[in-house]
Amino acid sequence: MDIRRDSTDVLKASAAHTIIYRPDIDGLRAVAVGLVVLFHAWPKWLRSGFIGVDVFFVISGFLITSIILKDLRQRAFTIRGFYVRRIRRIFPALITVVLAVLAFGWYVLLRQEFAQLGKHVAAAAAFVSNLVLWSEAGYWDNESVTKPLLHLWSLGVEEQFYLVWPIAMALCFRVRFGILAFLALTLAGSFLYGLYATFNHPAEAYFSPVTRFWELASGGLVAYAMTKRSPLLPAPLLISSFGLLLLVLGAVLIKGQADFPGAWALLPVLGTCALIAAGNVSFINRRLLGNPLMVKIGLVSYPFYLWHWPLLSFGYIIEGEKPEPLVKAALVLAALALAFLTYRLIERPVQKSPNKRRAIQGLVAAMACFGVLGVMVKAGLLQERMPSSAVARYMGALNDLGFPDPAMKPLRYKGSLFQQLDGKGQGTTVLIGDSVMEQYAPLVSQGLRDGRFDRSKVIFATQGGCMPVEGAVRLPRLRYPTCTTTVTDAWRLAASPEVDTVVVAASWYGYFANWQQDVQMPVDGQLQAFPAASAHEAAYATLQQSIARLRTAGKRVYLILQPPSGNQFDPRSMITGSRFGEMKPRTDMEAYRVERFYSDNAAPRQRLLRIAQATGALPVDPVETICKDGICPTVNAEGEPIYTDPVHMRPFYVKSRVHYLDPALNGTISTIGSSMKLL
The missing domain is CATH 3.40.50.1110 (SGNH hydrolase)
Structure with a gap:
């Protein structure tokens, strides 16, 4: 999940196309990351917490579209500038977490486990984690809790969105209603195909960018509309109440066994759109989402998301079973503490670096290096710390399957x-x-x-x-x-x-x-x-x-x-x-x-x-x-x-x-x- 923040991330567009800070969107990020973390830590308590990913998608679509529209209208948009900003937002925390996971995995994992981690590290470096996990989905796949980088699938979807979105919007900008037509067609086409895939190809529906783009496009459509009128709709309190109600209904009605995303995803997507469209003047946006504690959690929601799943996953791997509730609570608190440290000590210093060019070069080089490390681990050129010879016959028995047979x-x-x-x-x-x-x-x-x-x-x-x-x-x-x-x-x-x-x-x-x-x-x-x-x-x-x-x-x-x-x-x-x-x-x-x-x-x-x-x-x-x-x-x-x-x-x-x-x-x-x- 690309849940980044700085003074220009949470915004609304005015008639003059300037950008001002909206604390309520940081608060909305806190809601989203809270849903995801609670679902991963205590899935029986909150079986619908995965809808937090959909909330993040809408927020990202809104923010990115708003920034691109502002730059296009001010004749300041460049592809290079767009990606430079994305690198400075995304790479610092991601590099930190993935390298920490790789190092800890080297220390505690056995051969087959470490090789799979290497594969997922390489996929993270190329931002194709969702495609790799899609290819692994199936009955014979090992349990998701044994994959410390499983959660990066959503970041893969967003990065693939970033590859397409700015170029498409720049091409459509000069055509009258071109942006609106692009947003509407993307939303409709992706949603309709997502409905089909949910019932016929569920793994594709969940991991494919094609079936998820409509969620990001929904946020983009709100951003486009808010450049015409801000707040977008009258009666902000009514609209924000309706949005909050939809999110609550999604959390209550959607279960882990539902056909998702499909039509069920409309609840979190429309709820998030309504909360954003209401502006930051309603009581819900200003007092609840804009609460200082919510804003602080929202500010670190990206590193919090990155840290929480590896800690829970390694807890399961080390224990050999689900960790005790108190252990899981400690791991979640540790993830939150690491998130604040990552934000203060790594993200903000990198983003404020006076030598931006050198910072970007260093980040790209670091990303390439951990991608190479992942490939080396997968190929067996870089092996785990723990000697595996004594238990090789037992680990070698895992996933030793004979179906389908080559002759079939x-x-x-x-x-x-x-x-x-x-x-x-x-x-x-x-x-x-x-x-x-x-x-x-x-x-x-x-x-x-x-x-x-x-x-x-x-x-x-x-x-x-x-x-x-x-x-x-x-x-x-x-x-x-x-x-x-x-x-x-x-x-x-x-x-x-x-x-x-x-x-x-x-x-x-x-x-x-x-x-x-x-x-x-x-x-x-x-x-x-x-x-x-x-x-x-x-x-x-x-x-x-x-x-x-x-x-x-x-x-x-x-x-x-x-x-x-x-x-x-x-x-x-x-x-x-x-x-x-x-x-x-x-x-x-x-x-x-x-x-x-x-x-x-x-x-x-x-x-x-x-x-x-x-x-x-x-x-x-x-x-x-x-x-x-x-x-x-x-x-x-x-x-x-x-x-x-x-x-x-x-x-x-x-x-x-x-x-x-x-x-x-x-x-x-x-x-x-x-x-x-x-x-």
Whole structure:
């Protein structure tokens, strides 16, 4: 977020096109940064705090457009001058924070973690963090809290805005109503595409500059209108009250699982526009937003934003879990203190430097240097402090995934994209499920190549994180945008005449756990969330109906129960030590017992077995293959973790030990070996 301030940043334009300071806009910045920080620190308390980013976007669009319009009308605008001002505002705090993050990451991170940080440092230097995070978005991406520079995506959007905006406005300035037409078209086009992308490409809608420009253009439109009349509208108190109401409604009504930005973003965007358009004369603007404490926080909102997320992220990384509430509060206060220090000791001295040319050259050189450092870290030329050899096998197991397999080719079916593997046999098997099914891709690919499976086609009609039950909704949509349609299309594909065998597998016990609240099922015309008993029952009944239809059509159906899972399989649980000292393998790992796994998941396991019995599907329990004598291994004979996380097996283990899919990948039901049991 580019939330900068000096005596000319917060402004209103008068008929003479002069600029005066508006404390209320600094106060509005304080509101915005407060929303974001509270959301990141305590998301369960304020699930809508991310709308603070949208408030920042509107403010930036207003300020930048106002400055450009003033310079254009005074014939003082130059592209070079514009970017010189941006560099002096943006670079000092950004360079300070990113270098601090890189140095601290070098001290506490392990190899894979440090390499990813290097990638994000390089992206920050090029102002493309939003594009990099967009490319990483997806089910298999690691948790956002493990990315200390995640928050720089919004700064990337603003910098891309700065590349386009001044040039476009300068070109439109000489045309009558050219500026107004440009603002209106940008706003309308970006907003309409954002509506489409929110429902069809949620990650793009969130991170793409194209879908965010309308928010900045909204502020720009207010700036343009205020050059004609200031304050823009009559009854400033009424307008500012309306704007504040919209912000409050956004904070109350918008949830983390909403389709965002989309139409929901209108609440914070229009609310911010109204507060700015009301001028600085109303009680809300003058007394609330213009309060000295609010103004002071607004003045340091940019460095506060930059510091808060790395501190919270490193807190999570060091603790290995969410920090305690008091720890998070201390980290937020530390971020605020660092923000004031950064403002006083770095930002202001640089901006007031008498040798502006040398200051700009130094800032650009420093930015280029930390970009090079990021590339070196990503390439492994600059390595972390902590020796990683002792825990290399555990860290190397992370993100060791086999989906999609290189031999796969995309298969577009109706509105969904599936993956197909071709063989030399007869018949078609469709695999329906989530990432638990996708983990079997290396096994299927190798088996088809070796001729062990006699299928003509094996189609992975899967979607990570999506429970394979028709009608189910998985939230949030940013991460699970197409679950409902993909699962519906998968079952339709399975019903095709050319398909003779269907296999259904998923993280069943995870979905039906008592804590799961991110799955919803339609019940009596309304969506009800897990773990409500009615939602569970609707999911079980729908799954049984779907399988029964396939069995009625004469297809073989295999229902695969969930393989052993839990934190004991997670490679990260196999190491111990201090991030400030050295990490080493654990020697006190307890055995993973089948008895406890069955006990903890007895209810969904028994229900799935009854569904198989009622429909004539063949139930398969992976435990009978993976575990022996009541104990499930977490590492192989060489000590290598066999899972990549608590749920998913690694490709080498799937290919060598998983045999329970063999009957489904051959034309006839074969004899079941001792390592597999059909219940």
